[in-house]
Amino acid sequence: MNFARQEHNQAIQKPASKRRLLKVAALTAALGLLLSAAPGVQAAHSPLHSKMFDLSAPASTLIQDKELHNGTVLQSFAFDNVNQHIYLVQLMAGGQQLPGETAPVSGAARDLNGDLALTKLDMSGNELGYMFLKGFGHGVQIGVETVGDTAYLWTETDSVPGSDNHGWGTQLARFAFEDGKVLTPSSPELEKFSPVEGADRTTVNIDPANGLLTMRYRIDNAFRYGVYELAKVKQHVYEPIADVPQPSVGTFQGFASYGGYLYLLEGTSYGSSGSTAPVGNTYITAVNLGTGAVADKQLISAGNSLTFREPEGMAIHLPNAKHPQKAELSFGFASSFTPLRLANIYSLNRLLPEQAIKHCEND
Incomplete structure (x- = not known):
């Protein structure tokens, strides 16, 4: 019992x-x-938390007057920060005949079709290889994601002709660099992504320090920037952690993001749209990705001894990939004259203290 x-x-x-x-x-x-949720409790680190680059600081020269695979104007560039290479895109030069083409193609036809040349340089500006990208877009901005020894390019693709006689991308593409390769939007080497359905004028940049992808896109005739975790985008999961409108800028020439700030490049070459030597009209604007507010805007004097000097493209450079907090904000210029345009890249590496950022944003 x-x-x-x-x-x-x-x-x-x-x-x-x-x-x-x-x-x-x-x-x-x-x-x-x-x-x-309680105030004052330490939360996980946000990828959008960062200091802002000092746009008024003097810039250093990374490469100057370097030839690319074609003699056309540099459009944009990005860094392989692990293997220390630079990838640059430009519109394909006229007069070239690629495999499968029945005759040489004019530069105007290449532009309308969105045909690009991609050049791989070492950090001294020496050419290491090239690719041709037929039907991709205008090359306004690109990104690089490094996996081991392999550099994966992120670009626009599926170009459609615009009323301005340029081709513009409508999706994003990811592909591995392969020297001498010719790709089209239907090439099996491409993986495609559509973070925003119905968008066009899609261009892309990678923030290698924070593992983020930023896409510039046009929808309802307005440009916006969506920021995503790169790892999720690769899984075709499109959950923006920020999405802000483009503020008023002049002639747009490229963008990059680093943590919580978006940087926009604008301007024209000497002799056009009121740009005169040596001052020019190249500006960089910093935008707070948390609020969409303009935090700072500065006239850029770097490269003022260049001939032609058209601003082209931006990217984040990590001189040492193991120390992503020591980043540089890089921007490019095309120089010299047809038939041989040259590429130039300059960098800003000073980050403002937090209180200085707040002051800029409140001005």
Whole structure:
């Protein structure tokens, strides 16, 4: 009888103990949620938290007057920060005949079709290889993602002709660099992404320090910037952590993002749209990705000894990929004259203290 009663009591206690454990687990989870929401509690690091580059600081020269695979104007560039290479795109030069083409193609036809030349340089500006990208777009901005020794290019693709006689991309593409390769939008080497359905004028930049992808796109005739976690985009999961409108700028020439700030490049070459030597009209605008507010805008004097000097493209350079906090904001200029345009890249590496950023944003 006593043994039977003991076994009966144990049978009652087992589910009661299980219920208590479940209750404790639930309370612990609820407490965790409350703590994470409470003011002053340390939260996980946000990829949008960063200092802002000092746009008024003097810029250093990375490469100057370097030839690319074609003699056309540099459009944009990006860095392989692991292997320390530079990838640059430009519109394909006229007069070239690629495999499968029946005759040489004019430069105007290449532009309308969105045909690009991609050049790989070392950090001294020496050519290491090239690719041709037929039907991709205008090359306004590109990105590079490095996986081991392989550089994956992120570009626009599926170009459609615009009323301005340029071709413009409508999707994003990811592909590995392969020297001498010719790709089209239907090439099996491409993986395509459409973060915003119905968008066009899609261009892309990679923030290698924070693992982010920023896409510039046009929808309802207005330009916007969506920021995504790169790892999720590669899984075709499109959950923007920021999405801001483009503020008023002059002639747009490229963009890059670093943490919580977006940087926009604008301007024209000497002799056009009121740009005169040596001052020019090249500006960089910093935008707070959390609010969409303009944090700063500065006239850029770097490269003012260049001939022609048209601003083209931006990218984040990490001189040491193991120390992503030591980043540089790089921007390019095309120089010299047809038939041989040359490429130039300059960098800003000073980050403002937090209080200085707040001051700029409040001005």
